[in-house]
Amino acid sequence: MTIRVYNTLTKTKEDFEPVEPGKVGIYLCGPTVYKPSHIGHMVGPVIFDTIKRYLEYNGFDVTLVVNITDVDDKLIAESQLRGITMEAVAEEMTADYLKNLGLLGVNQIDEMPKATDNIDEIISFVSELIEKGHAYDSDGDVFFDVTSDPDYGELSNRSVHDQQGEGGDAANRKRHPSDFALWKSARDGEPSWESPWGNGRPGWHIECSAMSRRILGRSFDIHGGGLDLVFPHHENERAQSNCCHDIPMVKYWMHNGLMRAESSAGKVGGRSDRELDDNQATVDTKISRSKGAGGLAELIERQGGERIRFFLLRTHYRSTIVFSEEGIEEAGSALDTFARLFERVERISGESVYDQPLITSREIGELDDQPGELLKEVANLRSGFLSKMDDDFNTGGAISDIFDLARAINRFIDQQNLEDSSSRSNDDVLQVTRAATTIRELGQLLGLFVTRPQQASGADDALLDSIMQLVIKLRTRSRENKDYETADFIRDQLAEIGITIEDGKEGSNWRIE
């Protein structure tokens, strides 16, 4: 069992071996908190949350860091526009971001450092770069000298010659057009901090170099982010850190694919809308406002976090995901299979699958020999799931195995006629329970099936449940009297208010759709 990881730097999958055995440091570039987050911002957190879960399951001690960029041009612009402080904007948008992460089950983040809490660290980092001859002070701005880094451009595969470089008035203070700002001198009315080069604020890239060093050390394992960050952000971070420390900052650079709106409008929340002709712009703007870029909170409320998470994880993390709400609904239909299965198992065993203890380590599971016909199949599928995850966290491929698992369990229940209590054996019930628990064991690695769904059955609301028991009793009586007209009427009427009745071998079940 070797985990393999695709490294953007080498463009190949490599065997995963942490810098320090048993320990893994992951730094994921988080958001600039100037606007509410959209679904595209969730792709990285969901996949890296999943990666951490998987690595921990495999016995690694993982630290996951996601930074918050709370000082930059866009934040300043937003605060001026709204007439409130930059801190207030950042605070509001950070809260929005955290709320959305929570709803999607992203709860593996260990630290979320903010740029403004690390100004001292940033200033000393810049000073070190100047001392080592990799940066220069130019009239209150400090720039990184890209020509001092022989490896510059290696990550994004480009040479200094074909760089455009930032334009604007900063350009004539640079020695080379590709040099980028480590420290920007303050303009009137902008937030600023004292520094050896005068009042100013950090450049975009330096916070990540400084904060990752503080928390994860000079050399850590995984640095992640969206594909759009490879250049210039990660290229520049890498240049800063490598030049400052003379050791590789990061062992594995991992980048997730970006999300795109339907009808190839460009990425969600991106700027491509305005470049389209009128006709298309109308279509695409509507899509992005109603379905994603606009209200993530509303989207989550409508669909549920688990569905969205599953939707994201169905596609390989390096691929582009085309956003559509239909896609999320389809993912939801697929996910319902598991909710129904867990209820079915609960009816048979009398215990909630959600109350069963979960295996949280791969080793324990592998040592456990599984007796019984069903559990043999389960063991096979389980190892299929794990080997797909081993191969660069192929969540999309691995998911097929949990569907096969569900089918195997349902088939076993059918064949052994376990819904009929008279034909149940303790061994069969045990096998089914353990098999279903294996789905949860694997699901938890993806952040799925972690908590019991609220509306899986009526048990949440005692009054509703007793009323439904009564309704079912009345309907059962009708059926026994062969009064199918009444029985069907009750079922149809319930369906209209969103309650599904299913007649089973030992009575009827109901479910809120």
Add this chain to the structure above:
RNA sequence: GGCGCCGUGGCCAAGUGGCUAAGGCAGCGGAUUGCAAAUCCGCCAUCACCGGUUCGAAUCCGGUCGGCGCCUCCA
């Protein structure tokens, strides 16, 4: 112009040199059901196109067509 990605069944989506090309959604047929629903069983693709390498390619190479990203703030 430079760098890079993608094109697998109606739709979504794994697989990237060799068992019968995963899985999901939808559909169809069957079992089951009073009828349904759920569940199970079965059916539904030769992998954009052309050429090449190879005993053998969806998987490698070249070309064509089509879609997309980065090079500027962006997860």
